[in-house]
Amino acid sequence: MSSNTQHYTTPEQLAYANVLDWGMKIGFIGLVITFLIYMFGIIPPHIPLEQLPQYWVMPVGDYLKAANVHTGWSWVSLIHRGDFMNFIGIAFLSAVTIVCYLRILLPLLRNKDMAYFIMAILEIGVLVLAASGILVVGH
Numbered sequence: 001m002s003s004n005t006q007h008y009t010t011p012e013q014l015a016y017a018n019v020l021d022w023g024m025k026i027g028f029i030g031l032v033i034t035f036l037i038y039m040f041g042i043i044p045p046h047i048p049l050e051q052l053p054q055y056w057v058m059p060v061g062d063y064l065k066a067a068n069v070h071t072g073w074s075w076v077s078l079i080h081r082g083d084f085m086n087f088i089g090i091a092f093l094s095a096v097t098i099v100c101y102l103r104i105l106l107p108l109l110r111n112k113d114m115a116y117f118i119m120a121i122l123e124i125g126v127l128v129l130a131a132s133g134i135l136v137v138g139h
Contacts, residue, residue, distance in 0.1 A: 027092045
């Protein structure tokens with residue numbers, strides 16, 4: 001690490017960046033693995049590859065009905081299918097930011113940096129609320 005990096009970054013920024021770095025690498029590996037599982041047909045998909053073109057031309061509402069797929073967190077019930085396994089990596093990557101904020105909470109509290117501590121708590125709350133599906137828009 002260069003001396004410029006150490007001079008201009010705080011320990012909290014480095015901790016956040018380290019968690020983000022590892023999280024992105026793990027998430028990317030997960031995406032590659034689940035994509036390969038899907039592409040090589042190791043685990044059967046919910047929609048067979050040869051049927052995909054007929055679904056591509058459908059409006060989303062028609063697709064959801066024809067494929068018997070629901071919105072929100074319903075994908076979890078289909079996680080055992082090859083085409084829905086990719087969602088594991090996507091959900092993991094979406095959660096990495098929350099883990100990053102959780103990682104810096106204690107150091108912020110120890111340093112009595114209450115403004116950033118409160119902002120981190122609020123950010124975690126907003127992200128968890130958004131991910132929960134409680135707030136639904138467009139239905």
